[in-house]
Amino acid sequence: MLNLFCAPARYVQGRDATDALGSEMLHLGLEGPALLIAGATVTQELEKRWATTLGAAKIDFSIRVFGGECSQSEIDAGMRDATERGARVIVGAGGGKCLDAARAVASALDLPVVNCPSLASSDAPCSALSVIYTESGAFDRYLFYRRNPDLVLVDTGVVARAPVRYLVSGMGDALATWFEARTVIEARGSNQLGGAPTVTAGALARLCYETLIADGLAAKAAVEARSVTPALDRVVEANTLLSGLGFESGGLAIAHSVHNGLTVAAGTHASLHGEKVAFGLLVQLIVEGRPESEIDEVVAFSRSVGLPLTLARVGLSEHEPDLIEAIAERTVAEGETAHHEPFPVTAPLIADGIYAADARGRR
Numbered sequence: 001m002l003n004l005f006c007a008p009a010r011y012v013q014g015r016d017a018t019d020a021l022g023s024e025m026l027h028l029g030l031e032g033p034a035l036l037i038a039g040a041t042v043t044q045e046l047e048k049r050w051a052t053t054l055g056a057a058k059i060d061f062s063i064r065v066f067g068g069e070c071s072q073s074e075i076d077a078g079m080r081d082a083t084e085r086g087a088r089v090i091v092g093a094g095g096g097k098c099l100d101a102a103r104a105v106a107s108a109l110d111l112p113v114v115n116c117p118s119l120a121s122s123d124a125p126c127s128a129l130s131v132i133y134t135e136s137g138a139f140d141r142y143l144f145y146r147r148n149p150d151l152v153l154v155d156t157g158v159v160a161r162a163p164v165r166y167l168v169s170g171m172g173d174a175l176a177t178w179f180e181a182r183t184v185i186e187a188r189g190s191n192q193l194g195g196a197p198t199v200t201a202g203a204l205a206r207l208c209y210e211t212l213i214a215d216g217l218a219a220k221a222a223v224e225a226r227s228v229t230p231a232l233d234r235v236v237e238a239n240t241l242l243s244g245l246g247f248e249s250g251g252l253a254i255a256h257s258v259h260n261g262l263t264v265a266a267g268t269h270a271s272l273h274g275e276k277v278a279f280g281l282l283v284q285l286i287v288e289g290r291p292e293s294e295i296d297e298v299v300a301f302s303r304s305v306g307l308p309l310t311l312a313r314v315g316l317s318e319h320e321p322d323l324i325e326a327i328a329e330r331t332v333a334e335g336e337t338a339h340h341e342p343f344p345v346t347a348p349l350i351a352d353g354i355y356a357a358d359a360r361g362r363r
Helices: 017-027 040-056 072-084 096-108 156-161 164-187 199-224 230-250 254-262 273-287 292-305 321-331 347-362
Strands: 011-014 034-038 061-065 089-094 113-117 129-133 139-144 151-155
Touching (some): 017 040, 017 113, 017 151, 072 096, 151 156, 151 230, 164 199, 164 254, 199 230, 254 347, 292 347, 321 347
Parallel strands (some): 034 061, 089 113, 113 151
16 A cells, blocks of 8 residues: 655645735636635625735636535535636635535536635645535535645634634544544554555644644633634644644544534534544544543543533433434444544444443543
């Protein structure tokens, strides 16, 4: 098996980075017309700045407001809009699901794509895949693409003005990066590219974890104060770039499969991606039999920033055995990354891990 590593062509991050969108696109030879697939809130906040920066670069653009769910119907509608408007580049601006939909539209039409996350809520912006959901919000499938985004541009000023819950959710997603990559490396398994993890991917995944432990609480405080600080800059980079490179080129394991399993329960749909991944990580560490000192560190960090550690915090009850069984069955479905573990992973094993994680979180 060959070692494989991938990354976006260009990554730009900083306060007021939005104002450099036009010039950064020109730097890569990306010309209009551009279709911006954008969330309603970020459109209201940034439309005038987009007009200024893209106007200065002479890039014509139009806006499609994202419908809220990265479903096949949303992707199909985006493709129709892009085709009707003669788009030559797709720009996604908003949260993780909006960017997933933008990448899916761009890939289907073989167009370049720019990702402008308005939140540091997941590691999706840098990746060459999208998570597709059903209309009701349940996990459907992954879509894999030939290449990563052409440009990822993160305005930390925008991130600092978003609700703090999204930054914390991004930390939950990023928290699992090192532990899942480590599992794949130890198992000599394959990453999300179908190749072996590189030393680089492992090092980036480890740095992601170390950055969260060092700066996570201070970054949360910065967003609560609506301020851009060095700690926030580092955590935004960890949530977006380090975790993005680490999960894709390092690999995934039980934590993300538990997330996918949890989506079968309607009660979890109000929880964010990273919140469910954080609980899934606790399940993974317990099922893998990791040292208590390691679990203690993860639990202490999660508690300090407000990540969920119990079933109740992700909208469920431990007194729903049939539902827990369904979640466990979905977690170990064929093709799930839970099977990247170096031992057989079964539904009863996951169910026991869920109950044990919930008990550990409540304790």
